[in-house]
Amino acid sequence: MSTAILPNDSKVQHSIDQLCINTIRTLSMDGVQAANSGHPGTPMAMAPVAYSLWQEFLRFDPTDPVWPNRDRFVLSAGHASMLLYSMLHLTGVRAVSKDYETLGEPSVPLDALKTFRQLDSRCPGHPEYRWTSGVETTTGPLGQGVATSVGMAIARQWLGARYNKPGFEDLFDFNVYALCGDGCMMEGISSEAASLAGHLRLSNLCWIYDNNHITIEGNTALAFSEDVATRFSGYGWNVTRVGDANDLEMLARAFRTFQETKDRPTLIIVDSHIGYGAPHKQDTSGAHGEPLGEDEVRLAKRNYGWPEDKKFFVPDGVYEHFQRGIGARGKELRDRWFARIDEYRKQYPELAEELYRMQHRQLPDGWDRDLPEFPADPKGLATRESSAKLLNAVAKNIPWLIGGAADLAPSTKTRLTFEGAGDFSAENYAGRNFHFGIREHAMGAILNGMSLVKVRPFGSGFFIFVDYLRGALRLSAIMELPAIYVFTHDSIGVGEDGPTHQPIEQLAHMRAMPGLIVIRPADANEVREAWKVILQLHHAPAVLALTRQAVPTIDRTKYAAASGLARGAYVLADAPGGDPEAILIGTGSEVALCLEAYEQLIREGVRARVVSMPSWELFDDQDQQYRDSVLPPDVKARVSVEEASDFGWTKYTGCEGHNIGIETFGASAPLKHLLKKFGFNVDHVVAAAKGQIERQRGKQ
Numbered sequence: 001m002s003t004a005i006l007p008n009d010s011k012v013q014h015s016i017d018q019l020c021i022n023t024i025r026t027l028s029m030d031g032v033q034a035a036n037s038g039h040p041g042t043p044m045a046m047a048p049v050a051y052s053l054w055q056e057f058l059r060f061d062p063t064d065p066v067w068p069n070r071d072r073f074v075l076s077a078g079h080a081s082m083l084l085y086s087m088l089h090l091t092g093v094r095a096v097s098k099d100y101e102t103l104g105e106p107s108v109p110l111d112a113l114k115t116f117r118q119l120d121s122r123c124p125g126h127p128e129y130r131w132t133s134g135v136e137t138t139t140g141p142l143g144q145g146v147a148t149s150v151g152m153a154i155a156r157q158w159l160g161a162r163y164n165k166p167g168f169e170d171l172f173d174f175n176v177y178a179l180c181g182d183g184c185m186m187e188g189i190s191s192e193a194a195s196l197a198g199h200l201r202l203s204n205l206c207w208i209y210d211n212n213h214i215t216i217e218g219n220t221a222l223a224f225s226e227d228v229a230t231r232f233s234g235y236g237w238n239v240t241r242v243g244d245a246n247d248l249e250m251l252a253r254a255f256r257t258f259q260e261t262k263d264r265p266t267l268i269i270v271d272s273h274i275g276y277g278a279p280h281k282q283d284t285s286g287a288h289g290e291p292l293g294e295d296e297v298r299l300a301k302r303n304y305g306w307p308e309d310k311k312f313f314v315p316d317g318v319y320e321h322f323q324r325g326i327g328a329r330g331k332e333l334r335d336r337w338f339a340r341i342d343e344y345r346k347q348y349p350e351l352a353e354e355l356y357r358m359q360h361r362q363l364p365d366g367w368d369r370d371l372p373e374f375p376a377d378p379k380g381l382a383t384r385e386s387s388a389k390l391l392n393a394v395a396k397n398i399p400w401l402i403g404g405a406a407d408l409a410p411s412t413k414t415r416l417t418f419e420g421a422g423d424f425s426a427e428n429y430a431g432r433n434f435h436f437g438i439r440e441h442a443m444g445a446i447l448n449g450m451s452l453v454k455v456r457p458f459g460s461g462f463f464i465f466v467d468y469l470r471g472a473l474r475l476s477a478i479m480e481l482p483a484i485y486v487f488t489h490d491s492i493g494v495g496e497d498g499p500t501h502q503p504i505e506q507l508a509h510m511r512a513m514p515g516l517i518v519i520r521p522a523d524a525n526e527v528r529e530a531w532k533v534i535l536q537l538h539h540a541p542a543v544l545a546l547t548r549q550a551v552p553t554i555d556r557t558k559y560a561a562a563s564g565l566a567r568g569a570y571v572l573a574d575a576p577g578g579d580p581e582a583i584l585i586g587t588g589s590e591v592a593l594c595l596e597a598y599e600q601l602i603r604e605g606v607r608a609r610v611v612s613m614p615s616w617e618l619f620d621d622q623d624q625q626y627r628d629s630v631l632p633p634d635v636k637a638r639v640s641v642e643e644a645s646d647f648g649w650t651k652y653t654g655c656e657g658h659n660i661g662i663e664t665f666g667a668s669a670p671l672k673h674l675l676k677k678f679g680f681n682v683d684h685v686v687a688a689a690k691g692q693i694e695r696q697r698g699k700q
């Protein structure tokens with residue numbers, strides 16, 4: 001070990017610990033400096049915290065960063081990404097393929113640190129799950145990481161309750177650590193998530209709060225004066241403090257306190273100095289979001305007793321030290337776990353098989369057996385009702401399909417009602433019905449955390465409140481997590497509740513989000529097909545938009561089969577002879593209206609076609625030939641019918657098409673009056689179709 005490089009300065013501890021900590025600091029500073037962009041201050045301050053946690057406590061095997069029972073570390077302060085990248089590099093975390101195979105190469109080689117924030121670097125600006133092995137979740141939007149960590153802790157409790165058995169009590173016993181700053185603490189989502197975590201007494205959850213009193217605009221005194229410790233005590237957390245981020249003994253004591261606390265989550269408040277060691281920037285917001293500058297980097301290195309001219313310098317002994325600590329401990333734990341799982345497989349072959357499939361995002365054999373079929377019925381039922389039947393049928397077949405609602409299960413009909421489903425609570429971590437409380441945003445992040453642990457989560461609420469969880473949903477999509485969002489009350493069909501409860505622009509919002517599959521089924525049989533599609537998604541979240549009000553169950557002996565849903569859009573009813581003059585395109589509850597209009601048009605001798613288009617994304621994924629067969633390019637007389645903003649519909653109807661939609665926020669009234677007011681009636685649709693045909697004829 002080359003401690004010789006350290007000067008004889010009383011401020012500098014001559015220890016391998018200090019050498020490692022300063023390596024983390026200087027790698028982070030150099031990475032930001034090389035990128036000329038990024039956040040150096042927090043990695044510099046939090047280096048001892050990350051070091052203590054990873055080296056002494058974290059049960060994590062760098063050679064197998066996807067081992068299911070590993071402790072999770074979430075960097076909720078995602079802007080401090082260089083801290084995480086430095087740790088991944090120094091501890092030698094290996095890369096993992098998309099098929100969960102460990103590759104020999106390092107996840108973050110030194111060159112990746114040098115190309116921080118550059119195109120295709122394994123060290124992007126903020127940590128990205130799936131891109132950099134060892135990153136447990138994508139962070140950057142403040143508050144998301146901590147809230148996601150609650151989902152991870154929940155999933156671990158559920159896994160433990162179902163799969164731990166006598167003699168295998170520690171099959172799932174991992175802890176979840178999240179490092180957050182003032183920003184995470186201020187965001188509402190962290191309050192929602194912490195409140196639920198306290199309520200559920202998640203003793204496997206530890207948040208570390210970097211209490212540096214600095215955010216971008218300056219001192220937190222500008223906007224944040226609450227007593228965080230009291231707040232978390234009020235949530236039912238164990239709160240402990242470390243008065244100096246550099247005090248390794250106090251840090252270790254705090255982590256031990258967490259490990260010994262068996263009845264609630266722990267918050268460790270760590271007082272720190274952002275930009276620690278940088279003479280002109282320490283304790284200022286200047287250390288937060290911009291490089292220190294070459295001169296300041298030198299001065300900080302001098303303070304650390306570091307060779308001032310060396311960049312990306314890892315002194316002798318540092319890698320080896322990490323290998324002797326987290327490396328050796330993690331590997332031993334991981335190897336023991338896999339040896340135990342072999343034993344477990346012998347004693348509990350079915351449960352072991354479940355775990356294997358779950359961890360590989362596969363479904364059990366027969367997952368789609370006994371799915372209800374719905375006979376034609378003009379009165380029909382609400383799609384939320386048919387979805388309830390489907391969800392219950394598939395959940396019986398998929399034991400790890402678990403979820404709930406943000407206090408709306410009686411309305412969203414997402415409750416699992418079969419025997420043994422149970423309610424997840426502090427007293428029963430085996431329950432499959434979750435009560436997220438009225439906390440939509442945290443629910444979204446919790447679904448992400450659960451999905452990252454590989455259970456299959458669903459959450460539900462009123463569609464209008466998708467706005468409340470959009471930040472988390474966006475991360476589901478970025479991370480390609482197959483979380484399932486069930487949203488009911490999907491249009492002005494909610495009637496009397498009025499504009500505050502009537503989704504208008506939400507469908508357009510959702511459709512604009514890359515990677516998200518949005519499905520708005522027309523009837524009970526499309527709901528069945530929708531669930532089939534959704535459950536087979538591996539790498540995409542889905543939004544299922546469902547009605548509050550009854551919709552007819554379409555007669556499939558007369559019209560096309562609902563299995564067409566899998567292709568996003570299909571010809572439901574065609575012009576006699578299959579040569580349409582006009583196409584009516586509807587989604588969800590408006591498909592039945594299109595069919596009524598179609599029947600009238602046919603009676604009047606107009607050759608109409610109805611396309612049911614439950615999912616734009618699934619349709620866009622089809623080949624050109626199929627898309628042209630549904631929407632023949634030469635049939636330009638087109639009408640879209642959807643009780644929502646018509647934003648985007650011209651993509652399918654063309655600029656000259658007619659889009660029947662809603663341009664205001666709706667209104668409060670019984671539905672039949674609303675349908676009249678907004679033009680969702682047969683006469684209007686028929687007139688629009690005829691108008692389209694006239695227009696096209698006029699051009700010929």
Ligand SMILES: Cc1ncc(C[n+]2csc(CCOP(=O)(O)OP(=O)(O)O)c2C)c(N)n1
Nearest residue numbers: 042140141142181182183184214215216288
């Ligand atoms: C939701 C959200 N809002 C705003 C930002 C922009 N932002 C990034 S860091 C930051 C300040 C964070 O302060 P703190 O958490 O105390 O971190 P520190 O500066 O102490 O590292 C802000 C506002 C963000 N990333 N996410």
Ligand SMILES: [Mg+2]
Nearest residue numbers: 181182214215
């Ligand atoms: Mg801060």
